[in-house]
Amino acid sequence: MTELISSPERTREILQAHGFTFKKSLGQNFLTNPGLLQDMVAAADLSAADQVIEIGPGIGALTELLAQKAGKVVALEIDQRLIPILADTLQAYPNVVVKNADILKVDLPALLAAEFDVTKPIKVLANLPYYITTPILLKLVQAQVDLAQIIVMMQYEVAERIVATPGHKAYGSLTLAIAMNMQAQIVTKVPKSAFIPQPKVDSAIVSLTPLTTEIIPKAEKAQFNRFIQIVFKQRRKRLLNNLLSFFxxxxxxxxxxxxxxxxxxVTVDVRAEALSLGQLEALFRFILKNQYKI
Structure with a gap:
């Protein structure tokens, strides 16, 4: 049986064969731990009925495992140099489509309509570059598309922010932007030693599942997001001061x-970081009821 792409030996062999060098500007770190990649796939609970968007396939380590489980995989890779490598490593998988594309510039609704049967589940799996983790996450959770699940590898510090609770130092606007759309859970922590080249910090696999009941109606989400930015603009300031600075x-x-x-x-001295999503929604509605524009 052919060794998995994600094994350290095969990864080095592929990189050397193609003369590939890592680009620091793209935040490239390849996971070389098959067990952890299996954890990502297991968290997605894939079947042949599932369709997958993979962001940043690299040399195809995760893609290989996805292709063995899902009906179709569309892998979006920003680095043109990796496209011929992926054509080589994934040639045994006809259900994989590789595109040279930047996820932040991709029209997601158009991609889904062109590549997938939108009546079947569509899931996203990704090993996100640290430097653009937040913009990619926000694009995915705020996109007007139906995604059945998002499983992402990200910097552990960002994972902590996503699952933080009120009063925790990591709790903030990102926590709430995710919480109003998704149920978040850290699947497992990933040591920095699991990657090549080795990053400076640990990572985590995070599962995001759409809420079964909407907390904020779709029509109000953009407005509520603006409100969250207002109340957390200067997080060490009292909530009242942030509101007065805007209104x-x-x-x-x-x-x-x-x-x-x-x-x-709560008292008037409270900071936004002490309030739950429910409390902030109540304040949002109070302000709208009093005819203030957000």
Whole structure:
């Protein structure tokens, strides 16, 4: 049986055969631990009915495992140099389509319509570059497309922010942007030694599953996201001060915002980081009810 692409020996062999050198500017770190890649695939619970978008396939280590489970895999790779390598390593898998594309520039609804049967489950799996993890995550969770699940490898620090609870130092706007759309869970921590080249920090595999019941209606999500940016603009400031900085500092505005905050059962000195998604939604609705534009 052919050795898995993700084994350290085969990874080095492929890189050497193609004369590939890592580009620091693209945040390239290849996972060379087959067991951890199997954990990602297991978390996605794939079957032949599933269709997968893979972001950043690299040399095809995860792609290989996805192709063995899913009905179809569309792999988006930004580095043109990797396209011929993927054509070589994945030649045994006719259900894989490789595209030279930047996920941040891809029209997701158009991609799904062109490549997939949208009546069947579509899942996303990715080993995200550290430097653009947040923009990619936000694009995926805020896209107007139906994704059955997102399984991503990311910097452990970002994973902590995603699953943080009110009052934790990692809790903030990213936590809430995810929580209003997805249920987040850390599947496992991944040591930096599992990659080549070895990054400076550990990673984590994170599972994101769409909420069964919407917390914020689709029509209000963009507005609520703006509200979250307002209240967390200067996170060490009191919530009231952040609100006044945006809405104005007249006595009438201050009285309204104070009433909104205290209606949550907290003191006026509270910071946004101490409030749950439910409390922030209640404040959001209080402000809208009082005719303030966000």
């Amino acid at each position: 104005g500092k007249t006595p009438a505005i201050k009285a309204t915002m104070t009433a909104g905050i205290t209606s949550l059962g």
